[in-house]
Amino acid sequence: MAEQPDRADPAAGTERAARPGGPHGTGPAPLGLEYAPAPESRAVVSLRPSYELFIDGEFTPAAGGGELTTLNPADEEPLARVAVAGAADIDRAVAAARRAYEGVWGRMPGAERGQYLFRIARIIQERSRELAVLETLDNGKPIKETRDVDLPLVAAHFFYHAGWADKLAHAGLGPAPRPLGVAAQVIPWNFPLLMLAWKIAPALATGNTVVLKPAETTPLTALAFAEICQEADLPPGVVNIVTGAGDTGRALVAHPGTDKVAFTGSTEVGREIARAVAGTPKRLTLELGGKGANIVYDDAALDQAVEGVVSGIFFNQGHVCCAGSRLLVQESVADDLLPRLRARIERLRLGDPLDKNTDIGAINSAAQLDRVRELARAGADEGAESWSPACPLPERGYWFPPTVLTGVTQAHRVAREEIFGPVLSVLTFRTPEEAVAKANNTPYGLSAGIWTEKGSRMLWTAERLRAGVVWSNTFNKFDPASPFGGYKESGYGREGGRHGLEGYLVHA
């Protein structure tokens, strides 16, 4: 960034608006024009200094009194202190969820459950700007994305599942499918409120009650959602939010009082959870890591492909389990595609996540930044050529420039391990068979992309890719009606659509 962080920008509307500076294209501005700062006001959010757990319809302190501080990753400024739930708190939350399940929610007519979910969907729509800003503050992702992607999808997810609540007998799961009971749900920090919606909406629609743990670095929108539950007069105990870090999650997952565990996060933790659940009667769904391949054939519309490749890896700073983190480009067009790709990346604007022009926001945490740096370095050490646009980074906060690694082989760590950051590994192929073999050469199987103008080749390729979601001539599209989930070590079970209901119902 050319500018130093402006510590008292009146345009931001509050003295806490420590922005790392407006976003700047990393190359020469088109037509010599420069973007003026366009910050979204954070006045719409009123942060409390500290937040308690949400159990049985009430905000309540953690028994152990522990707290963690959640930061704005764009400037490392503390946003709030948040309670850390311990074993006693998990006990209370699970007991509240059980009471709510047995006393109210599990026996409520589906139509009535649906009414609550419709109500929640509407409140989310009403408060969507506030939630978008809060998400951007806590997560570091651009307001453009929280406002235009996360929040609309969150509301849509509740709206979609609200409509299922009284139609479960028609979901193809038997004439009278039953809920499981209490669901323990643990979600990651990359799409905090959206992942909450993916977990809570289907669970509630199917008559289950939940205890949900948001990620330690992004708890705030989940707590705002707790307020929305109060505002919607949702019966106490139907939704319980317990904040904390890994220990809290482990205690929740291992708690014997639940009937279902749903987890989105890393494959490593997913394995740990699958081990913990083994031997219990609990149902388990896991949505884990990925190393998605984006295949660009020689007949692809290259400019469109470039847009898709860029959105595939730089959307949400690459903090996307289904990111297209491996570009597989047909050798004959690699020399044509790569300069276009670099030129496009030079136009990406990295900086203040609250600026409406920002394309790339902050890395979510110091720990994640370390991991991205470590892997990017490993790529260079193993012989890949690293390229980033001229891209000054803000001095404060956690930042990593968009990075393209070329000359990557399948043996390189950057081709095998999930980086979960804005780092693209480029490999080439000669034949469709080779593209498929390389795309499938990973223990993961979450997403893949195909770029070709030839329909038969697209379908041939899609058929052979071992991945749960295949985007052809598009990428990173999500919809509540579209099942999402992985093959192989990317987890099991689906979220969204009719398929997503299955993970929360017992066949009649």
Added chain:
Amino acid sequence: MSTPERPAADTPDAQPHLAAAPEPGGPAPDRLPAGAGPARLAVRKTYKLYVGGAFPRSESGRCYPVTGAHGGHLANAALASRKDARDAVVAARAAFAGWAGRTAYNRGQILYRVAEMMEGRRAQYAAEIAEADGIAADHADRLVCAAVDRWVHYAGWPDKIAQVVGGANPVSGPYFNLSTPEPTGVVAVLAPQRAPLLGLVSVIAPVIATGNTCVVVAAERAPLPALTLAEALAVSDLPGGVVNILTGRTAEIAPHLAAHADVNGLDLTGAAPEEAAELERAAAGTLKRVLRPRPDEDWTADPGLARMTAFLETKTVWHPVGR
């Protein structure tokens, strides 16, 4: 022939009617009755493994005695080793792309062919399970008929399951969006320890109908019907490696399959209750899809979809719509 030579006094489990009514393909006494010409020494069958479409012995050279329900010796079955299990996984993996890539119609035809092949050998299967389980001949025949009918049932599924569990998704945008079920891959199946034929067919058929390939550990106590089933599979145009059958100690072989990195799914139906949790933990290492054992499984009931959907993945393909 499946009936080893035994003095009649030592075989309380022998069913007189079985010896009395030999038919083609069915059990026969070791020696033809006196008066039918010179006594003939029966040719006994060596029971081996079924791997990659062939019938190898265990690489370990080991075998174990298989006894009938009342303790009489029936045969020596191969005692499969860890290496046999790994060879079977290699065969199953090699067969996967071809089998999954067959048309659904073709897979259905082949499953129906298995039923046809079994139908002609019903008496042989009935004799084997009567000996293994000590049940009456008519009961055994009903179970064999049910097993044949189960193949027929699943022969109809391959070209229907995609319409039942897949479909178009009405996404909010100009996109074609279609979800399709696809086979999980290589599935390790621990066959039920009871119901050595009907239960066995009931766990294999749903796995392969949808395009998976499998490595089956036959019922430890009663492995012979599984090997005779393999003889029907081998002449049913089922490509070698789609079904691989191991005999031996379930507790010895299963942990290697549960932890095997090239196995994608694990059916624990035949696991001992005290071992199932440990096997599920081992399977967590590579996030296998695990079908837990159900103690009260009724093999005569309508099988439903659950055994198929347990080893199906849902693939969702998007494409923009535009001019």
